[in-house]
Amino acid sequence: MRIIVIAAIAALFGLSSAKAQPPVSNPSGLISFNANALQALVQEAGWTARIEQNNGRPAIIATVEGRTLVLNPTACGTNGQCGGLLTFAVLPDQASLETVNQFNVRYNPIRATIRGGRVVLDRYTIADFGAARGSVVVDLAVHASMINEWWKFRGQGGQGGLSNAISFSPLIDPQETHNKQVSILQDVPLSLSLFEKLAEKNIALPTVAAE
Amino acid sequence: MRNLLRAVITAAAAIAAVMGPATAQRLVDDPNGVLTSVSFDQVEPVLREAGMSTQRRVIDGIPVLVVQANGRILNLQNRACDTRGECGGLWMFAFLDDTASLSTMSRFNQVSKPARANLLDGRVVLDRYLIADYGITRGSLMVNVGVFAASVDQWFAFNEGSSPQQRVSFDPIMTPPTPGTSTPNTGTMGVFDHQTSEVLSQLLRNGGLSNAAGEQELRAINTPARQR
Numbered sequence: 001m002r003i004i005v006i007a008a009i010a011a012l013f014g015l016s017s018a019k020a021q022p023p024v025s026n027p028s029g030l031i032s033f034n035a036n037a038l039q040a041l042v043q044e045a046g047w048t049a050r051i052e053q054n055n056g057r058p059a060i061i062a063t064v065e066g067r068t069l070v071l072n073p074t075a076c077g078t079n080g081q082c083g084g085l086l087t088f089a090v091l092p093d094q095a096s097l098e099t100v101n102q103f104n105v106r107y108n109p110i111r112a113t114i115r116g117g118r119v120v121l122d123r124y125t126i127a128d129f130g131a132a133r134g135s136v137v138v139d140l141a142v143h144a145s146m147i148n149e150w151w152k153f154r155g156q157g158g159q160g161g162l163s164n165a166i167s168f169s170p171l172i173d174p175q176e177t178h179n180k181q182v183s184i185l186q187d188v189p190l191s192l193s194l195f196e197k198l199a200e201k202n203i204a205l206p207t208v209a210a211e
Numbered sequence: 212m213r214n215l216l217r218a219v220i221t222a223a224a225a226i227a228a229v230m231g232p233a234t235a236q237r238l239v240d241d242p243n244g245v246l247t248s249v250s251f252d253q254v255e256p257v258l259r260e261a262g263m264s265t266q267r268r269v270i271d272g273i274p275v276l277v278v279q280a281n282g283r284i285l286n287l288q289n290r291a292c293d294t295r296g297e298c299g300g301l302w303m304f305a306f307l308d309d310t311a312s313l314s315t316m317s318r319f320n321q322v323s324k325p326a327r328a329n330l331l332d333g334r335v336v337l338d339r340y341l342i343a344d345y346g347i348t349r350g351s352l353m354v355n356v357g358v359f360a361a362s363v364d365q366w367f368a369f370n371e372g373s374s375p376q377q378r379v380s381f382d383p384i385m386t387p388p389t390p391g392t393s394t395p396n397t398g399t400m401g402v403f404d405h406q407t408s409e410v411l412s413q414l415l416r417n418g419g420l421s422n423a424a425g426e427q428e429l430r431a432i433n434t435p436a437r438q439r
Contacts (some may be wrong), residue, residue: 027345028245074324083354086324097313104320104329108290108302109340111327113320124324128354129242134345138299142342 023141027134033073033082033127035060038136042071045137054194061198064144068201071140075128085131087140088122089147090199093154095119103153110146118199121146151204237262242350248297249343250289251276254352261353280360287356291344299344303359307335311370319369325355326362335370337362 035058042049049062060071073082264279276287290300326337
């Protein structure tokens with residue numbers, strides 16, 4: 001999978017084409033967003049994915065290149081097919097709004113936001129008329145790789161530094177966590193305990209921080 | 212800053228005049244058909260079929276496809292192109308004649324899924340990036356661009372809904388735009404995604420193509436939706 005990530009990043013920034021090695025079978029074939037189809041696609045790409053119910057709606061918790069991404073199908077019809085896919089990664093980091101804006105101005109294609117006091121990197125894919133399987137896989141690989149880019153950005157002086165970046169100190173009183181929910185977006189409430197758990201793998205890796 | 216905005220508004224008005232009034236968006240034929248690339252050659256016909264106006268421009272050597280969709284002016288730029296001119300990335304951005312505090316930007320990014328709000332040189336820029344290394348369906352492309360255009364309306368409605376205190380730059384970490392200092396702050400750009408920084412800087416220096424609100428010549432197309 002590392003090849004895919006490198007190719008995707010290279011393609012994203014105009015260095016070369018990512019099409020040298022298709023990441024999945026039938027990469028130009030279409031997929032409709034639903035939990036089962038997405039889980040199968042992620043697994044075929046060589047990553048892991050499990051479906052969890054979040055407030056009665058399925059969400060896919062995927063491990064992509066060692067990073068935890070949450071795939072949340074949205075805009076779903078009565079047939080269970082969905083036209084949107086919100087993907088997000090919770091990072092064990094806190095940052096100022098200025099830092100977040102600096103990242104967003106410099107980096108494509110991921111959006112950095114602050115939610116529940118933590119950094120969340122999110123991305124919304126619209127595919128009302130289907131999405132190419134290969135493009136979805138590249139999208140996920142890029143998303144995971146952007147977690148590394150966030151930490152590089154922080155290590156290079158992105159307002160705060162790694163000592164602040166690595167520490168994980170919930171802003172909300174732990175005694176309140178049982179009933180607290182964090183709104184990733186208005187329609188994606190998560191329990192705070194799950195929110196914190198999702199961040200566990202998205203730490204700054206020593207190799208990334210040292211670069 | 213005032214001169215810059217005037218130049219931006221003039222440029223935008225000129226583009227709008229050339230393009231004429233936008234027509235209503237309509238569904239394209241064969242919406243499940245797959246475009247193998249998001250190069251302008253493949254994207255432009257679909258957008259026109261959907262009722263959008265398009266115009267190709269080269270700004271300081273950078274090809275930009277200017278799209279008028281639902282009354283909003285969007286700028287599209289190809290990314291990740293190979294030697295044949297086929298592209299796997301399509302970056303969409305829209306300049307807004309508006310400013311906001313960083314806290315307002317942050318709140319918008321928390322409630323809006325499809326558009327990312329950035330504050331660049333004191334001005335609001337919305338953007339969205341499509342990844343299509345293995346293609347995109349004609350219908351999904353149309354929806355993506357239409358939704359992004361609608362995000363401009365969403366921004367104005369959102370920012371108008373902010374309290375005056377929220378709209379004013381009261382955040383101590385935000386440097387408010389200073390009149391007469393319209394040159395982009397390139398010191399905060401260009402670290403990683405050089406193309407992003409470069410294009411935004413060039414367009415800002417050249418007046419860009421903006422979505423203005425409140426100017427007489429653009430009021431018909433670029434005012435917040437609830438005032439229409």
